Amino acid sequence: MASDEWRQSTLGDIAQAEYGLVDGPFGSNLPASEYVSSGIPVIRGSNLSLDGPRFKEDAFVYVSEAFAQGLARSLCVPGDIIFTKKGTLGQTGIIPASSRFDKFLLSSNQMKLSVDPNKADPLFVYYFVSSPVSQEKIIQDSTVTGVPKTNLAYLRDFPILVPPLQEQKAIARIVGTLDDKIELNRKMNETLEAMARALFKSWFVDFDPVRAKAEGRDPGRPAPIAALFPDSFEDSELGEIPKGWKIKPIGELATVQGGSTPSTKELSYWEGGTHYWVTPKDLSGLSNPVLLGSERKVTDAGLTQISSGLLPAGTVLLSSRAPIGYLVVAEVPVAINQGFIAMQPVEGVSNLFLLLWAEVAHETILSRANGSTFLEISKSSFRPIPVVAPSPAVMVAFDCAVRPTYSRIVVNERESRTLRETRDALLPKLISGELRVSEAAGLT
Numbered sequence: 269m270a271s272d273e274w275r276q277s278t279l280g281d282i283a284q285a286e287y288g289l290v291d292g293p294f295g296s297n298l299p300a301s302e303y304v305s306s307g308i309p310v311i312r313g314s315n316l317s318l319d320g321p322r323f324k325e326d327a328f329v330y331v332s333e334a335f336a337q338g339l340a341r342s343l344c345v346p347g348d349i350i351f352t353k354k355g356t357l358g359q360t361g362i363i364p365a366s367s368r369f370d371k372f373l374l375s376s377n378q379m380k381l382s383v384d385p386n387k388a389d390p391l392f393v394y395y396f397v398s399s400p401v402s403q404e405k406i407i408q409d410s411t412v413t414g415v416p417k418t419n420l421a422y423l424r425d426f427p428i429l430v431p432p433l434q435e436q437k438a439i440a441r442i443v444g445t446l447d448d449k450i451e452l453n454r455k456m457n458e459t460l461e462a463m464a465r466a467l468f469k470s471w472f473v474d475f476d477p478v479r480a481k482a483e484g485r486d487p488g489r490p491a492p493i494a495a496l497f498p499d500s501f502e503d504s505e506l507g508e509i510p511k512g513w514k515i516k517p518i519g520e521l522a523t524v525q526g527g528s529t530p531s532t533k534e535l536s537y538w539e540g541g542t543h544y545w546v547t548p549k550d551l552s553g554l555s556n557p558v559l560l561g562s563e564r565k566v567t568d569a570g571l572t573q574i575s576s577g578l579l580p581a582g583t584v585l586l587s588s589r590a591p592i593g594y595l596v597v598a599e600v601p602v603a604i605n606q607g608f609i610a611m612q613p614v615e616g617v618s619n620l621f622l623l624l625w626a627e628v629a630h631e632t633i634l635s636r637a638n639g640s641t642f643l644e645i646s647k648s649s650f651r652p653i654p655v656v657a658p659s660p661a662v663m664v665a666f667d668c669a670v671r672p673t674y675s676r677i678v679v680n681e682r683e684s685r686t687l688r689e690t691r692d693a694l695l696p697k698l699i700s701g702e703l704r705v706s707e708a709a710g711l712t
Contacts, residue, residue, distance in 0.1 A: 274431045274701050279381055279397070280424035282388040289381055291353055291420055292374035293339045303329045308336040311344060312375045313352055316359035318403065319688075320553065321451055322394065323350075323361040331373060342374040347390045349381040349397065350374070354417040357410050358403035362394040379423060388430055391440035396428050396699050400692070431701065438705040439698045446691040453680040453687075457556045460677050464670045468624040471666060472656060475501070478510040493669075496661045509656050519651030522584070522611035522622055526647050527604030530566060530573035541565030543578055544600055548587040548607045551594035557623060558681045559585065559596040566603055574603050576610060584611040584622045589644035592637055593630050597623055599678055609650050616660050618667035620674055625655060 283289045292298070298310070309328035317324065336343060344350065346367050352359040354377045363372065374380055381397075383390040396402060406426075410416045430436070470476040477487040481499035501508040504515050518524070530537040544562040551559065571578060578601045585602075586609045587594035597619060604610055611626075613619045626633065632653060637645040658666070697703035 273435075274429055277387075277428050277430045278424065279393075279426045279428060282383055282393065282428065282430065283424075284382040284384045287341055287382065288384070289379070289420055289424055290341055290374070291379040292342050292376045295376040297339065298331075298373075298376055300329075302331050302335050304332050306330050307332045308343075308371060308373050309369055310373050310375050311350055311361075311363075311378055313355055313359060313377060316350055316352060316361040316378075318356070318358055318553075320555070321454065322447060323364055323367075325364070325367060336371070336373045339373060342380075344372040344374060344380045345370065345382075347383070348372075349383065349390060349394050351379045351381070351397070351418075351423060353377050353379050353419065357407050357416045357418060360394065360398040360403075362390060379420060381423070387433075388428075389433060389436040389440050391444055392436035392699075393428065395440060395443050395695060397426070399695050399699060401696060402426075429700065435705060439708075442705065442708055443691055443695055443698065446687050446694075450684045450687050450691075453684045454555050457677045457680050460673045461556060464620070464673050465624060465627070467666070467670060468621075468628065471662070472621075472625070472658065473628060475510055493665055496659065496665055504656075506654060506656060510658070512659060514657045515654050516657040517652045518611070518622075518625075518655050520614070521617045521655060521657060522613050524647050524651050525576040525579070525610045525612070526588070527576050527606055527608055527610070528574050529605045530570040534570075537566055537570030537573060538564070539567070541567045541570060543567070543571050544602045545570070545574075545605065546585065546598070546602045546608070547605045548590065548594055551585070551587060551596055554594075554596065556677055556681055557596045558678050559598045559602070560600060560681065560685055562602065571603055576604065578603055579610055579612065582612075582619050584613075584619050584626065585609075586611065586626050586633075588646075588650075589637075589639070590642050592634055592643055592645055595623060595626055597674075609645065609647060616663060618663055618670075620670050621663060621666060629653065629655075 280289060307330040309330055314327050315324045344363060346363045346365045348363050350361045350363070383393050406418060407416070409422065410418050477489055477494060477497040478499065478501065480487040481497060482501065487494040487497065498511040500511045502511045506515055509515070532538070541564065543566050545564050545566045546559065546562045550562045579598060580601055581599055583598045583602070585596050585598055585604065587607055588609045589607050611622050613622055633645055633650070634643070636649040636653060637643040694703065694708055698708055
């Protein structure tokens, strides 16, 4: 239980006196016609999350300095806490002190809280309002008139349990350390993924080693690797391809399967389930193409209702509808619902080749989709998609080159998953006072 030093307060009470709680400008006051290529970044819902980075500092649109000053009331600075007013309620963010920008402008669907630093620590407040308990309260309390929404009056009266300032800072430091490591892993994985993509593009899209050899240039690869590539091209249905390589349907490189949903009315298929059962929703929040589990599980009886059964670790999953294009490698055995195309590589084919090919071939895959309610690509439409298949030796060399990179991504994601579980277990106990800082220090 919280001690007497902890006090019940509200977000309005701990906000700065001037513009401490404000919302974004009306939509008509922030038209898309005012967007420019650089300037003051506009914070939108895409910069916030329900359970992810504290702030996604990318995918900004911008307005000019002069235009932003005309909406000065809705300007934000590092340390401000951002809330979604309409749309995906519960999304929050805190602008980092390390941001490369010194000011931002709220979009019309966001609100911001500037915390009075003499009353509360902004990072502690962020963790309080972004906790599952607070998110659930915001969602449940929201008024629904077509689109879930909340407002400044609600935010002003939102209750918060406030410990002494030094304890707030200590709590924020403990949880923040875990989040910092998660964010470091995320950024490292972004870099590693970019390296794997670049190599795939170089070898199998641009054909750089072949082109270099054809032009008498150094392929820029160790001699044993360079020797695996031909030194000329030949015509094919997809245009020029390296001599000796083949055009094959993806269905020859992988066993392509789909899944299904056991009856949700039959409890024996679900209660006490032990097998991961994946839907595209399980992929929607992933920051890298690694799947380590699922929200729901099926029982042995439920598994018998899915024709594809339990797919082995290493299977590449592509969401085939709503939306098309989520991609992961399952690092655990999984069963899947009907929203997937699963690719199990045939002998001699790298699952990482399949993963990166499907990413590059996204537009081609979309072009094969159809549907009146939503686009979907069927297995029969997917299997014939042509792929430039390299020689077996180049396929092996590619897997050897990218496997260590991908393995590092998996290690980082497993570590981040453990860190998230630790954070999620500690956070509600710390912000309620059930667990004191001195007790938590040894758990992180």
